[in-house]
Amino acid sequence: MPLLFGTAKFNENEHLTIGGCDTTELVKKYGTPLFVYDVAHIRARARGFKETFNSLNVKNKVVYASKAFSCLAIYKLLEEEGLGCDVVSGGELYTAIKGGMSPKYIEFHGNNKTKDELAYAVDAGVGTIVIDNFYEIELLKEILTEKNTKQAVMFRITPGVNAETHDYILTGQVDSKFGFDVNSGQATKALEILLADEHFVLRGAHCHIGSQIFSSEGFLAAVEKMMTILKNWQKEFNYTVEVLNMGGGFGVKYTQEDDPLKPELFVKSIVNGVKGQCELLDYPFPEIWIEPGRSIIAEAGTTLYTVGAQKRIPEVRHYVSVDGGMGDNIRPALYDAKYDGFLANRVSKELPEKVTIVGKYCESGDILIHDIELPPLKGNDLFAVTSTGAYGYSMANNYNRNPRPAVVFVENGVDRLVVRRETYEDLIALDCYYH
Structure with a gap:
């Protein structure tokens, strides 16, 4: 069949x-060849994420990962469904804005954003820039100083969590080109720099452990690791995050052998995991963001x-x-x-x-x-x-x-x-x- x-x-x-x-x-x-997209399926997936969060009474933001598929029309559809988006290049940012996505609902990711791309994002009014490394901190600081303005940011952390996926789409482990490593102290150093500079409005922390993940175990391990880190930072720097962004990577069905969790179950696992850790650590429950791309658009x-x-x-x-x-x-x-x-x-x-x-x-x-x-x-x-x-x-x-x-x-x-x-x-x- x-x-x-x-x-x-x-x-x-x-x-x-x-x-x-x-x-x-x-x-x-x-x-032919011809790509055919089932719009009703896209809408159902987008609504599934939002409705699950809302049913749990959790303040949230569902951010579509543009790298999965980007064109003018998809952003109009996402806007209709109340989703934001993330972009990883000036080209994706340009397409999202031209497609009708409000800049304030856009996140800008990437491990090597250029000065021109960062300046474009600041000028466009991008809602959040997710800082990936120390070089980017300096670039963005220079731009914000020149423009005499502030920018809402998060910073990406590699928490040292391995997920069961292909090495090429594994991103949360220590040996990764993405983000600030926790074990070496890079993440803590980045936090100190961002808190000390008035140009940065630090909203929270971000992590992403990989893609095409079939179980919630990796996410729960990441939640536990992230919450422990956040609690330590609260004690040391008196800093409490507003937003915890757990990224995306929720698996989909490509063949009959694949058996991924339903997207809504990933959301429930993450929310319950964060709630449990917040109660255990006496930490205020943050707003939770996720970044599904493949799980909205693939099937x-x-x-x-x-x-x-x-x-x-x-x-x-x-x-x-x-x-x-x-x-x-x-x-x-x-x-x-x-x-x-x-x-x-x-x-x-x-x-x-x-x-x-x-x-x-x-x-x-x-x-x-x-x-x-x-x-x-x-x-x-x-x-x-x-x-x-x-x-x-x-x-x-x-x-x-x-x-x-x-x-x-x-x-x-x-x-x-x-x-x-x-x-x-x-x-x-x-x-x-x-x-």
Whole structure:
């Protein structure tokens, strides 16, 4: 049985529909590869986080992590659902503001923000800058001094907590490029500097332990570690945080084998963990912020491809090529991410066979799905890969000078183009002739 999310289902013509829209018709209209986002699913996930916090009577802020997927339309949708966003570059900040996100609801992250990016954030009125290192403290101090203004900030701490995820998306351990290390005393030193300078309005502390995390254990360990640190700082510096930001990283379902907690259960675990530690340590209960990205957008996205060439190597492998690949989904090549897929234009009762779905890019590692059982595929069949809403389009590239795909939002039977397909002219738009 295909792995379906949100409003996805098969209609009477045996065509995959999403948001009430027939995907075969979407492909006729927009071509392939094509990213299709189920807007109702996005709204449901966003509301799930907010409603869980509110049901627990906890002051909160749900901040969408833009790196998962960023375009003008997503920020309008997030604004409608009462979410803020975080950004990690001047480009994401520009897109968020142009998309209608109020700057005061934006957090600015990043381990190497430039002076120009920080100045842009200050001028734009960004609500919170999350400081990542001592170099950034000096840069931001210089900017604020020049502009004779103040800025609300938090600072990112690496609490020394390991989570059960891939090394490339593990961020809370001691050996990390992100944040101020606790064990070496860097975090305490940063706190002293920020408290001593009137240009910084220190709102609280931030930590993020990693991504695609399936259980609450890592978050509870981080909560315990963070609350112990905060209590020590309260004793030593008479400083009590207003906000505790626990980051994101909540896991999603990519294949049938994945079994993540529901997002709402992550929220309840974090809230209960903080409450328990506050009672134990006699610490005022802070406002809690989280930064879900993947868990809001991933399962809402489906990528549609057209089947092309096939190659059978007897007793070895059967390759099926599609018209996309590592240019629109680099995650399998980057860290062996697993996906599920199925025929979208027909339901076949033929006996399945084991095939490997590959892309059209000139790399042997351009493999989307290894050894998947599928009915026999034909040229021009429509193949759907699910849970591609996060880190698919946002990491898309023009390798081999292939244009990036179009992106469509669907809801209540209506499709809306939110990112047009690139053209060959777009590919050379930034090139300059050599004379």
